[in-house]
Amino acid sequence: MTPTRIYLDHAATTPLLPAARAALLDGFARWANPSSPHAEGRGARAALEDARARIAAALGWQGEVIFTSGASEALAIALTRCRLPLAAVSPVEHEAVLRHADGAERLAVDADGLVDPAAAARRGLVAVQQVNNETGVIQPLDAIAAAVRAAGGLLLADCAQGAGKLPLPDADLIALSAHKFGGPIGIGALLVRDWAMLRPSGGQERGYRAGTENLPGALAMAAALERGADWLANAARLRRQWEVSICAAGGEIVAAEVPRLATIGACRMPGVSAAAQLIRFDSLGISVSAGSACSSGSLRTSHVLGAMSMDAGPASEVIRVSVGRETGAADIARFVEVWRGIARGRAAA
């Protein structure tokens, strides 16, 4: 019998929830164009608007919801079409923010990757993520938002990792991606507190995003969000379990002492490169990652760990472990066992 693989890479993407899958299949059967005026089109439009309202309700969001193809596109819209110029970004942002931010100032972060709210005040657009995708560190966004607004600026929060798990931060613009919380890949949203914050582009989505609307994706995204995050307490227990075990076996946890999303942990195995760890884990049936999925083929040193002043050597020995709704204690026990085995192999060599 082939042992089932253990998937501990939920920060890269998550399994599709059964409710989201059912909604997606329902959506495939309702394939009319939501912008068509005939009865089928109007039915699709009504379903799309219903999904939009359900998403806002599930998130507790009072503002506008623009559907996009994902968080990268949502961020691109916010960063290129905000009425305020981009003033500053944190250096631990995802590349989807950094690559749009060549001319913007980089805010300082401490050794845990945290932004100091008092130092974030700018009279312009400021982009700070809710949860770091490599370390799980949660930024003090409500305090940052207050400081930015007091200075006459606007806060853009990349909530790709936190949305659907944590309450939304008090930001002006929020990007999210359905496939990080059990929805399908290919749909996300930009939440906008007020239309006046963005320049329109024409087209669908009230003139803020052109392209035929992905109704099946929107329905599935709503269904996934409505499933809630009652499993996070279990995720927190599991993380304590593996982190304690790994520290006892010589591992080190990144930013262990600050608030982190329960699903993500970054750990260092001294003396063993992340690339070597990944190959061993993969061959033993465990999916983990080194940093983000996007950059994981590249073997570049993580810009996140670099910004946290971690030296390149230790940073190259850090992997990311991210659990999900279906992860169980047995999965974690097996991960710890394999981790110890790899670490012992190194010690023996």
Added chain:
Amino acid sequence: MIYLDYQATTPLAPEARDAMLPWLAGPEAPGFANPHSPHRPGRTAAAAIELARERVAALLPPGGRVIFTGSATEALNLAILGRKTRQIAGSTIEHAAVLDTAQASGARLHLLETGSDGLVAPDAAIPPGTDLVAVMHVNNEIGTIQPVADLARAAHRAGALFLCDAVQGAGKLAPPAEADLIALSAHKLHGPKGIGALWIRDGVELAPLIHGGGQEGGLRSGTLSPALCAGFGAAAALAQARMAQDAAHVAMLWDRARAIFAGWTLNGSADQRWRGNLNLRRDGLDVARLMSDLRDIAFSAGSACASGSGRPSHVLRAIGLADTQAKSSIRIGFGRYTMLGELEDACARIAAAAAAQGV
């Protein structure tokens, strides 16, 4: 409900749906992985995407690569805004995704006129200094097939690249072989919504609009959906396999529908046309009333995108129709899954309802 609005969107092919299902798995199967992850499930997902890419590429000319996008609109935006374009020549009947993007690019826009047959002249003059010529393959409102081979050559002679919005033609006609950039949409060829593609001729340089993880060779960041790609790929393969069969079916439907609407005037050329698009007018016809009389027939009065606006169609205006004529026009779109009986029934009822208006 009889669906006759194939230019707005098309029914999802069962084959495309089936191709998506393995990639819509829950935790019990590995089919949900991020295709950019290097672990085994991620590599398997990436392999599925590459297969889909080959299938989509098979609809397109050799000598280029396919970049997946969120839609054809995004593909057109990438093609136009991804180059430092100073002057664009585009037909007056391009989709808003081209015309509005050209306008937003800040480049000078030179419009290529269209004849009353809905065709751009194959020898249309390309003004000096033009970097990019954009002419669609098949018009979305009136179905006319543009002389894209001639226009691509004219663009190249003028030192410009040729961009072809092939949304309505892809999978139905041979591709515009001499284009440099070609935009496609999956949901117009019986694939899923939420995915499109831009074909880029080898050697043509573009700058990305969406930055981030550097997917698609750095040209389009964002996690790719293995499901949407697989659905697009299956739809493309099916369209290719059935191209002659689908065209024959559509020609048969066209002949029958034209016979029923014998007294109506066709908008746009009858010959240079994708026959799954029947755009007709009848003087004095009240289209809004017609639509409300026939609520169980889904047809349209122009493109879906502009349909809520009440503006007269820019395409019908460009082919010389007065606003009153444009407003008395309807578009009937049909294709692979349209049955002769339902089309005949719908056309007969549309014709009868129009006759009841006394027009």
